[in-house]
Amino acid sequence: MLLRIAEQGGAEADQLERELRHGAPPPAHRIGITGVPGAGKSTLVSQLVTAFRQRGARVAVVAVDPSSPFTGGALLGDRVRMQQHAEDPGVFIRSMATRGKLGGLAQASNAVADTLAALGFDPVIIETVGVGQDELDIAAAAHTTLVVLVPTLGDEVQGLKAGLMEIGDAMVVNKADLPSSAAFVRDLRATLALRRVGGQEPPPLLATTATTGEGIGELCAWLFDRDRGREGWMAAGEARRRRWALESELAGAIRRRVEALLAGQPELCAQVERGEVGSYEATERLVGRTGPD
Ligand SMILES: Nc1nc2c(ncn2[C@@H]2O[C@H](COP(=O)(O)OP(=O)(O)OP(=O)(O)O)[C@@H](O)[C@H]2O)c(=O)[nH]1
Ligand SMILES: [Mg+2]
Incomplete structure (x- = not known):
């Protein structure tokens, strides 16, 4: 019920958030997992859940499928992969399909994550397929x-979407059991070093085999x-995240106004x-003069 309100957004969700936040514990660590379809994200998440549970953390997972209007295929598979956690009251798993909703991933997953954080889940893990805008949103x-x-194979590292490379605090090469893995990791390491900006260290690169657990220890470490070290980054991270939540909320609201206007x-x-009538003139008639003066 709480989550349904959170997903739907609007004034009620704002109120809920205020109430939940009142006297709430410090904000939860929100961990975004993104990457190409079928990369093994859910298998990896399941391993991370196990590791965080062993440390006594209560873990929430929000799996967002931006491509499907239904809770279909991929998420059904997720349920199987997350099965081992199904009976654990310290683990909360929720799948969401967001296609067709304005600002879908952005608004819905953020609101759900807020609620889960306020309910004491920490970390809150958000999994999504890295397509288009969604990876930036996450x-x-x-x-x-x-x-x-x-x-x-080989030279494809060069062709990786720049967007994906830039958002990672850590890069995980999963399916390290595949024969092409060593060469890929080497190429990726070189590419990351080249793209280093302003003397910054490139993000750490970790190789994992999520199905067997190989490399998961290093990733968890x-x-x-x-x-x-959250005291060091949480304040800035939360400020950035709240600002982004405002932007995405506002973008959705303005988009809805445009539709109503038309x-x-x-x-x-x-x-x-x-x-x-030209589009420029029509715009002027609707909202007055726009554009650069
Ligand atoms: N060989 C190998 N297969 C893996 C590994 N990790 C996951 N898989 C398999 O890859 C397939 C996809 O795994 P998922 O965990 O569903 O991948 P995903 O990235 O969550 O997929 P989507 O959510 O559909 O994008 C499954 O058949 C997994 O068993 C791995 O390290 N090695
Ligand atoms: Mg998945």
Whole structure:
């Protein structure tokens, strides 16, 4: 019920957030996991859940599927992969499909994560397939972003989307059991070093085999270390995240206004469609002069 309100957003969700936040514990560590479809993100998340549980943490996982309007295929698979945690009251797992909703991933997952954080889950892990805007959204919504890649043949490292490379606080090459893994890791390491900006260290690169647990220890060591150092980054991370939540909320609200405005002017829209009125002039008629002065 709480989560349904949070997902729907709006004034009620704001109120809920205020109430939940009142006297709430410090904000939870939000860990975003993104990467190409089928990279093994859910398998990896399941391993991370186990590791955080062993430290006594209560862990929430929000798996967001931006491609499917239904809670279908991929998420069904997730349920199987997360099965081992199904009976554990210290683990909360929620799948969300967001296609077609304005600012879908951005708003819905952030609101759900807020609620889970206020309920005392820490960390809150958000998994999403890295497609288009969503990977940038997840980086803005998370305090720590893991980018999950899989070994592909030789020179393909160069072709990796720059966006994915830039948002990772750590890069994880999963399916390290595949034969092409060593070469891929080497290429990726070189590429990351080249892209280093302003003398900054490149993000750590970790190789894992999520299915067997190989390399998970190193990944967890890095994550736990970051988790322990949260005093150092939490304030700035939360400020950035709240600012982003405002932006995405505002973008959604403005988009809805645009739609309402157009719906109220069917004749003008028809004139534009027939080519009788230009889009620039129509915009001026609707909202007055715009654009650079
Ligand atoms: N060989 C190998 N297979 C793996 C590894 N990790 C996961 N897989 C397999 O890869 C497939 C996809 O795993 P998922 O964990 O569902 O991947 P995902 O990234 O969550 O997939 P989507 O959410 O659909 O994008 C499954 O069949 C896993 O068993 C690994 O380290 N090595
Ligand atoms: Mg998955």
